[in-house]
Amino acid sequence: MFPRLCETFKELVPEIYFGGDEIPPYQTSGLPDSNSLDDIVSVIRSVGCGSNSCGYIDACRIFYHLDDSGHFQIDRSKEFIFLGDFDPDTKTYHPSSFALLQFLQDPCRRVLFVNREWAIYIEKTPQTYALCAELDWVWEDIEASQLAMEAVDIGTYRNKVLALLMKTFENQKNGDSSEMWEFWETFRFLLMKERLKLKVRQIDGVGG
Secondary structure (H helix, E strand, O other): OOHHHHHHHHHHOOHHHHOOOOOOOOEEEEOOOOOOHHHHHHHHHHHHHHOOEEEEEOOOEEEEEEOOOOOOOOOOOOOEEEEEOOOOOOOOOOOOHHHHHHHHHOOOOEEEEEOOOOEEEEEOOHHHHHHHHHHHHHHHOHHHHHHHHHHHHOHHHHHHHHHHHHHHHHHHHHOOOOHHHHHHHHHHHHHHHHHOOOEEEEEEOOOO
């Protein structure tokens, strides 16, 4: 997580992740005793008969909301969160760069992205946390944060924010940066593993 950024909104958690509104009641489902990632993926696919879902996972249950509006709201202060996107009309490649940026910034340590064909598990490592502590300072840099906020405000360009942040950081630290950040959908597995030091596992399907 970004320590200083999280400090600024810790008193607003978890409502901040729901637009400041009251959190709707969770539905729950049990998990098999094995509690393996494969079994968790199967349960996420089964809840709501394939409806979009999101929430968090504890030791023996998942807590979730169903939402087919495509507007996912997740309490990202929980340790292990998930997003199940089963809309056949969407062409989103998870994780998007913006979703990955949120994961880096927020307290959650593990995330599972699930669709009908594959699932991606991502976990922060100690190296990731060390990197996030450095990125936190870059995020608060006046010039970088102004550019980032401008990009976020324009929804079409919000997926450019991670590229902006990382290229700013790499330029400050190394004097140059990788152009791969501009092509997230092509290089996201490489960038997550090699540059962001994340543990990444593709549960099924091709890639990773």
